[in-house]
Amino acid sequence: MNIGLFTDTYFPQVSGVATSIKTLRDELEKQGNQVYIFTTTDPHVDKDTYERNIFRFPSIPFVSFTDRRIAVRGLFHAYEIAKELNLDIIHTQTEFSMGWIGKFVARNLEIPCIHTYHTMYEDYLHYVAKGKLLKPVHVKQMTLAFCYHMTGIVAPSERVLDTLTSYGVKTPIRIIPTGVDLHKFEQPDSENLRKQLGYQPETPVILSLSRLAFEKNIAAVIDGMPEILSTVPNAQLLIVGDGPAKEALEDQVKQLNLQENVKFTGEIDNNKVFHYYHMANVFLSASDSESQGLTYIEALAAGLKTVVKRSPYTEELLTDRALGANFDKPEEMVSLVTDYLINDKKYENQEILDKRLSEISSDTFGQNIIEFYQDARLSYEDVHESSEGISD
Secondary structure (H helix, E strand, O other), X not given: OEEEEEOOOOOOOOXXXXXXXXXXXXXXXXXXXXXXXXXXXXXXXXXXXXXXXXEEEOEEEEOOEEEEEEEOOOHHHHHHHHHHHOOOEEEEOOOOHHHHHHHHHHHHHOOOEEEEOOOOHHHHHHHOHHHOOOOHHHHHHHHHHHXXXXXXXXXXXXXXXXXXXXXXXXXOEEEOOOOEOHHHHOOOOOHHHHHHHOOOOOOOEEEEEOOOOHHHXXXXXXXXXXXXXXXXXXXXXXEEEOOOOHHHHHHHHHHOOOOOOEEEEEOOOHHHHHHHHHHOOEEEEOOOOOOOOHHHHHHHHOOOEEEEEOOHHHHHXXXXXXXXXXXXXXXXXXXXXXXXXXXXXXXXXXXXXXXXXXXXXXXXXXXXXXXXXXXXXXXXXXXXXXXXXXXX
């Protein structure tokens, strides 16, 4: 198949969505498909740079998310490119500029259009006019408008499915979690990284890895450190990533006098991130805004015990202590982390881990997406043929 992926976010921007799209592209190409990415320009990519099968459209920074972009033109240019490429299906990854362009192109080429709903926007309303301008009802209206006339929708988790259903979306929805390339997470040499960070081989390291945004609730992780240190005095918290909350988090560390036990790395190249998972002893997240938790499955792929804020998605993912655990209250978070740090071998079960890794592998992800594409094309043809019959 010739497949067009339409997205406002792609590398070199760092996000779970960009990673998900890259994984999808790789898996689709592995199965012999031609994949073309239609995305926005980026200040870090020179306009003369050659990028295989990537088409960038003029864009500006998005309101309140200045590290994200939104296309300002390119509707008919995208159509011309897609027509020349003879696309069979379009898969949109955003509800904004490139998503609407993708819908326009699919409609005019008379091909099916699939959409992945990546982001739980109700968790981000505070970014726009401090939550005074946009309300949950506006998210519902926007979502219904965008999902109308889609051939199918991919929900990365049960939470996304439930949300879309509650909004009243009628388009067929299929749960397909984003997968992880397990080969990337094969055991590397993590000792050198520990040395670079100033850790001893036996130092217990807690890893927080995400965009440093307020909704990720990294402040709750830092708040738990004094109590963790009362039980594991040499524990270290490593915070990997960058974002708008960084300065506030650094101030919090100083106020709690945790400078000796908390380290910030800043943004890390996506191709080097797997080293950090392998170097750590526990992965910890207090975020309650995840639609699919890509970092969670990356941690599992590295065999790292994962302690996260409970949600319908994490309850499905972390079904055994050999994988990790969910918490509701701060004291539970502290208890689970200290237990894993002290009893690191107690919960080992390779059989359970291998079974979960098979389910979250990029191979499985790619196969499930291809099956959905095939079903969508058949469904689209049936609807198209029946509508033509009615018009005749």
